[in-house]
Each structure stands twice: as structure tokens, then as C-alpha cells.
């Protein structure tokens with residue numbers, strides 16, 4: 001390659017205004033020929049030739065070299081911008097990238113990098129607005145309906161965005177015509193052609209589309225006159241698009257009428273209720289349970305029923321409707337009741353429902369529950385034959401972003417739910433109660449006993465029943481290392497086995 | 504009744520639902536048949552003069568309703584004219600508008616007629632016909648009726664991208680007084696049911712082979728609360744919102760300023776919609792979800808359980824937490840940068856990238872188009888140390904002088 005005189009410029013002619021492949025090849029040739037950015041002039045075939053360039057560009061040659069992905073991604077989009085300086089900007093950045101500034105793209109405050117970002121952003125916005133604001137009109141051709149649209153993009157995006165419309169409307173036959181370019185889909189291939197004129201798409205005087213009045217009516221009806229914010233509308237749907245949007249013809253009227261419509265609403269104020277209201281007579285019985293205030297006024301039973309199953313059902317009913325539940329209960333999805341056969345040999349009492357129990361409305365179905373299941377299976381206890389419940393019946397938590405973090409119940413919470421638990425134990429009447437963890441032990445015995453020291457022993461509940469103390473399975477989940485977890489699990493299984501033997 | 508008139512009534516009745524999102528669902532196209540595509544991000548096909556995005560065809564199947572929610576134009580005792588679409592009419596409107604590229608899809612809701620099951624069945628039928636008979640691949644959002652049968656919900660989730668149940672009012676008391684037939688607990692119960700199904704489908708999609716996994720509402724669930732209809736303060740609204748996000752994995756909680764309706768109930772006379780309050784709640788919601796703020800921190804920026812109307816919640820918080828400032832933009836960790844008023848998450852990431860190569864100066868901030876007036880009082884840069892951070896005049900200096908700020912002044916509440 002003959003070296004160029006230092007001042008001499010070269011002219012690169014690109015075949016199209018947004019031809020990234022051609023630009024890339026040419027730029028590779030320029031870099032290989034060591035042509036500085038200020039020596040290169042970029043011209044698009046068919047547009048005005050440059051004034052300064054004297055020599056033709058070197059042929060696209062030179063071995064490929066690597067540039068950061070971030071540059072290519074942005075450049076491929078920015079090249080569609082209508083700014084005539086775009087090619088030079090890209091080449092300037094490329095030059096710096098291969099001449100010692102490999103990390104240039106991370107220099108977020110470099111003016112050229114910012115400019116590149118701004119161009120790419122403008123192109124993306126233009127594309128997004130094209131996806132949004134192209135309006136097809138259905139016209140009848142001899143061979144069936146065609147969908148045609150006139151659109152005026154700011155940048156050279158027609159070819160790049162044709163795929164979007166293809167993915168969406170492959171089943172239709174459509175054309176989009178812009179002042180510079182036209183794109184059509186006939187069901188088998190995309191075709192690109194020269195631009196057109198607004199008056200021809202569709203030809204002036206062609207019959208209107210029957211959906212247009214419907215669409216305008218929808219646009220007018222979905223608008224809320226009490227929230228007039230024309231600035232926000234114009235920021236996202238600038239005026240320049242309005243002339244090609246049929247619904248935009250409604251805007252002046254909607255804006256002019258809005259104050260009067262709102263004034264009327266305010267003036268009318270509260271209307272008398274309709275003397276002929278919509279009737280609920282079709283509501284099938286049983287579809288809706290009694291309204292909450294009715295449930296709430298039901299007296300709590302003075303003499304609890306003697307039948308155990310009825311007693312548990314009454315307990316359920318009461319927990320749903322008690323007016324004095326602790327505050328956190330209102331933030332739970334539902335109370336979580338005990339589960340299992342009345343008269344079970346073993347009754348397990350945990351602390352409180354967790355996230356998954358709250359959602360499912362069943363005890364011990366979360367991570368700790370799954371661990372308990374495994375331990376029960378190893379200890380030879382059939383979960384279905386045991387009764388499982390918790391000392392506290394509602395999930396108490398603190399929300400953090402996407403999760404609800406378990407909050408331990410305090411002494412007051414345990415005291416509040418204790419009568420329910422006592423009635424539940426009495427109704428189930430197990431041979432042995434197994435308390436899992438400290439809260440359950442306190443709830444059952446009324447004493448603050450240390451779990452790790454009491455585990456394996458049988459103590460007495462306030463109601464007189466024997467209580468076998470052990471840990472809560474969630475304790476195992478918190479143990480730091482695998483060995484400790486394995487040991488802890490084995491000890492837990494041993495406890496469960498011992499309890500089962502004593503029951 | 505003529506189709507055009509029905510459309511007017513049933514779109515008018517649907518406009519109090521703020522949601523119009525069409526984003527965040529599975530990617531689909533019609534290259535192998537059917538009609539339509541979804542691309543991940545939503546598209547707003549138009550904006551109404553209220554500044555709201557029109558992405559979906561938002562309709563009620565019918566505005567007849569046997570419930571009597573005081574805030575709602577469709578309540579049983581309202582004098583509003585009633586109309587009802589046939590399933591086929593909604594299907595044809597959706598397809599007709601979609602082919603003309605005016606919508607991303609359909610958001611269908613309904614007043615409750617006959618029974619929750621009957622109503623839900625009609626709503627589901629529209630989605631079924633669109634998906635199965637017309638191969639519609641666009642976006643579908645269905646409003647779910649809490650008491651409808653589980654099989655109907657399962658089918659709804661099969662066709663819908665998103666399902667939603669509106670909480671409407673943030674407290675039990677509010678719901679009891681203004682929407683007597685609705686039940687706080689049943690609503691939460693239904694949301695829990697949706698979470699179970701949505702997560703179940705996600706787990707299945709991860710484990711099973713992709714084609715086999717049963718779909719369920721890939722764009723998740725959302726809800727809405729009305730602001731300013733009952734006495735609930737911002738703390739209560741945000742408290743319920745955080746519970747709903749954390750408990751039921753809401754993709755979005757929408758806040759909708761109680762807006763005058765043509766036929767208001769005696770229980771709720773029309774008032775100017777608290778638009779600024781609504782805007783502040785959205786900002787606070789954003790801080791909770793993406794900026795690591797707790798609800799307590801956000802509320803500390805306000806007073807008496809209400810957010811500051813004049814300042815955005817981050818600036819309001821910063822003024823109450825001046826001991827945490829100034830933050831050195833050249834050395835502070837990302838979490839600290841996110842808490843600087845005027846810095847968004849994107850800007851923060853660009854600053855972090857840039858400071859690996861250069862010492863940040865005030866001019867760099869200017870080039871990233873951040874509001875210097877907002878940021879500079881709280882940060883240290885290579886060429887800048889803030890003054891007056893402890894001064895009493897700082898709040899005054901931070902009050903934005905824009906038209907929006909003028910509209911934000913509480914006096915504007917008597918707008919009409």
C-alpha cells in the first residue's frame with residue numbers, strides 16, 4: 001500500500017446510508033492503511049460528493065482485528081442515525097480503540113463516547129416509535145386485503161425494523177412506505193424499494209378503514225378528563241407524529257372539552273342512588289359467604305362443643321373472625337390450622353407458619369416442613385397419622401424487597417394464642433405432644449425452658465398432657481457446616497424415634 | 504346497541520384501571536402461524552391527553568355489576584348506562600385493532616354478573632377464542648375474580664400473560680366501608696393462589712422439558728390500590744404494597760388517584776384527583792424495590808404518615824439523613840451512590856464504570872445529564888465539596904422551580 005501524503009484526504013463511498021457491513025470493511029482498510037480520522041471523508045452513494053477528498057479509499061483489506069463488543073453493538077445502531085457526521089464519529093472512536101485506548105468504551109464521560117451513546121439512543125427511540133406509531137390501513141386489493149402504512153422516521157431504520165413487523169404480521173400482506181424507503185411483505189419474502197409520497201399511501205380518496213372510527217372512539221373514551229396532562233402526552237407522542245395517527249385528530253376536542261366535563265362531574269356531586277339498582281338475584285347461593293361484618297358479629301361459643309371434630313371446626317371459625325387478633329395477623333394471608341386425625345397418637349407443635357405455610361394454608365410445608373418429613377420418615381413415623389400444628393397461627397414477618405423474613409413471635413404473641421393451642425390439644429387428645437423448638441415449649445408449658453437442655457425429656461403441659469421436648473427443624477437449617485447438620489439431623493431423628501416409642 | 508356505542512361505554516368504564524403494561528412476558532412471534540408477537544419490552548401505541556400510555560385494548564366485558572363499591576362508576580347503584588359485549592365482539596375488536604398496529608393486546612375485566620364463576624367463564628372464553636381459534640400471540644391481561652372456581656383460574660393462566668386482582672383499598676377498614684362485598688382476606692387468599700400457580704409453572708419450566716411445561720401467566724400478577732378514596736395514609740398504602748410485593752411476588756402495584764366519576768356515590772363525593780400524591784407513591788415504590796430503601800426510611804422523609812408532596816421521596820429522605828452525606832462519588836460503594844438524590848441506577852453504573860479510569864469532576868456529572876442542583880449539595884467530587892449541607896436553607900434551594908413543582912404545591916388540591 002503506497003503511503004499517502006500526510007495532508008491528503010481519502011473518500012470512502014458507502015453503498016447505503018446505514019450499511020454497517022460496508023462501513024466496517026472500509027474502516028478496516030483505512031486502519032490498515034494508517035489513515036487518520038481527519039484524513040477520511042465518508043460519502044453515501046447517490047448523495048452529494050465530498051469536497052475535500054482527493055484520493056479514493058484503499059480497498060477493503062487488512063487482517064481483522066478485535067474491538068470491544070460494546071463498540072460494535074452501539075456502532076451498528078448509531079450508523080442508522082441521520083447525522084452526516086456519524087461515519088466519522090465511528091471511525092474516530094475505532095481509531096482510538098486500536099491506538100492505545102482499548103478501554104475507551106468504559107470512559108462513560110468521554111465526549112465522543114457520550115455522542116455515540118446519544119446517537120444510538122436516538123435511533124432506538126426512533127425504532128421504538130416506529131413500532132408504536134405505524135398505523136396500518138386495510139385496503140381491498142383484487143387478491144384480498146392488504147395492510148398499508150405511511151410513516152416518517154427520523155433515521156435510516158426501515159430495513160432494520162422490517163423484521164419486527166414480519167415477526168408480528170407474518171400472516172398479513174403489508175407495506176410500509178416512508179419518504180426514503182418502502183418495505184413490503186407478500187407472505188413469502190420481504191422486499192425493499194424506493195420511498196414514496198404520503199398522498200399515495202393509501203391514495204387520496206380511497207375508502208376509509210372501518211376500524212378507524214372505532215379506534216378513535218376507543219381513544220376518546222379511555223381518556224380521563226380529570227387527569228389532563230398534555231405535556232406528558234407530548235413528551236412521549238410528539239406532535240410530529242400526529243398527522244399520521246388517526247386518533248390524534250381527537251386530541252384538540254378532548255382537551256377543549258375536559259374542563260367542562262370535570263366541572264359537570266364536580267357540580268353534579270353525589271348522585272342519588274339508582275332507584276333500579278343492578279340486582280344480585282342471579283348470584284348463586286353459596287358463591288359468596290356472608291359479608292365480613294356478619295361473620296364478625298357471631299358470638300364466640302360459650303360452651304365449646306364436646307365433639308372433638310366440632311370443637312376443632314369451631315376453633316377454626318373463631319380464628320377467622322376474632323376481632324382482637326394481633327396486628328400482624330391482618331398482614332398474613334390466612335390463619336394456618338392444625339392438620340391430622342383427631343385422636344392421633346402424636347401431636348407435633350411448631351412455632352408459627354412461615355412464608356410457604358401462609359400461602360398454602362397448611363402447616364409444615366416449607367423448608368423446615370420438608371426437613372421434618374424426612375426426619376419423620378427415618379424415625380418410622382407416618383406423617384399422615386400424626387397431628388401437626390403451630391403455637392402461633394398467623395405468619396409474622398418483615399417484608400424485604402421480594403421476600404418475607406420470618407419474625408419470631410414474642411411472649412405476648414405466644415400468650416395470645418395459648419388458649420387456642422390448649423383447646424386444640426384438648427380436642428385432639430394425643431398420647432404425647434412433641435414440642436418443636438422454644439416457642440412451642442413455652443406455649444405448652446407456660447415456662448421459659450431451655451430447649452437444648454430439656455430436649456429428650458418429658459415435661460407437663462399447662463393442661464396436664466405429657467410434652468416431649470425437642471428442637472425445631474429450622475434450627476438444623478441454620479447450622480453452619482455440613483457435618484454439624486448431619487449430626488444434628490441424626491440427633492433429631494433419634495428424638496423423634498424416642499418420642500414415638502413413648503407414645 | 505350499536506358496537507361503537509358499546510365500545511364507548513365499556514372503554515369508559517375500564518379507564519380507572521391504571522395498568523396498561525404489556526412487558527415482561529415470554530417472547531413469541533407469528534412466523535410459524537397465528538397473529539402477533541411479544542418482544543419482552545412493552546409498546547405504548549398512543550398516549551391520551553391525560554399522559555397515560557395506551558398499550559392494550561382495555562375493556563370491560565360488561566359494566567353491569569351486582570357489587571356496590573362506592574368508588575366505582577359501575578357499582579350496582581350507579582346511574583351509568585349499561586352495556587355488554589358478546590365474546591365475539593371483543594375478539595373481533597382485539598384482532599381488528601391489532602392488525603392495524605394500534606395495540607399490543609387485550610386487558611379484559613368485567614363487572615360481576617350472575618355469579619363470579621359465570622363472569623369469569625365469560626372472560627376466560629374471550630381469551631380462549633383468541634388463543635385457540637385465532638392463534639393470537641399478542642398480550643392478554645385478564646382481571647381475575649377472587650371467588651371464581653380454581654379450574655377457571657387455571658384456564659385463565661393458560662391463556663393470559665398476566666392476571667390481576669385489585670386490592671383497591673389498602674386497609675381492611677377501608678374495604679369494609681367502601682366495598683362491602685369485597686373481602687380483604689379473600690383477595691389475599693386469591694393472590695396467594697396465583698403465586699402458587701405462577702411459581703409452580705416457573706419451577707416446572709426449569710425442570711421439565713420446555714415444551715411440556717404447563718404455562719401459567721408468564722408475566723406474573725399485579726394489583727392496584729386507589730389513593731385518596733379512604734382515609735389511608737401513604738404509610739399504610741406503602742405498607743400494604745410492600746407486603747403484597749413480598750408475599751405474592753407482585754410484578755407491579757399500581758396506585759390510582761381517586762378521580763371524579765360522572766355518577767359519584769353519596770359515600771364518596773368527587774374531589775380533585777391527588778395526582779401529585781400518586782406520583783410520589785410511584786417514586787417511593789421504586790425506591791423500595793430498586794434502591795434498597797426500607798419503608799421506614801422513606802416515610803421518615805415525610806410527616807404524619809404522608810410523603811412530602813413538594814420534594815421527591817429520595818431528596819426528602821436525604822434532608823432528614825444529612826449525617827449520611829456528603830457521599831464521595833469517587834470512592835463510595837454502589838449502595839451509597841444509589842441513595843444520592845438525583846442519581847438514578849443507570850447513572851450510578853456509568854459513574855462506577857467511569858471512575859475506574861478517571862477522577863470524577865462536576866463537569867463529568869453535567870455531561871451525564873444529571874441535575875447538578877439536586878446532586879451537588881450531597882456529594883464530594885475531585886473539584887467539589889458541598890457547602891451548606893447543614894444549613895436551614897437547603898430545603899428551599901432544592902425545591903424544583905418547574906411547572907410540575909408548582910403543580911405539586913398542596914394549594915393546587917382545590918384545582919377545579
Ligand code: SF4
Nearest residue numbers: 568570572575578614
Ligand atoms: S366489583 Fe366493585 S369495583 Fe368491580 S366493577 Fe363491580 S362495583 Fe366496580
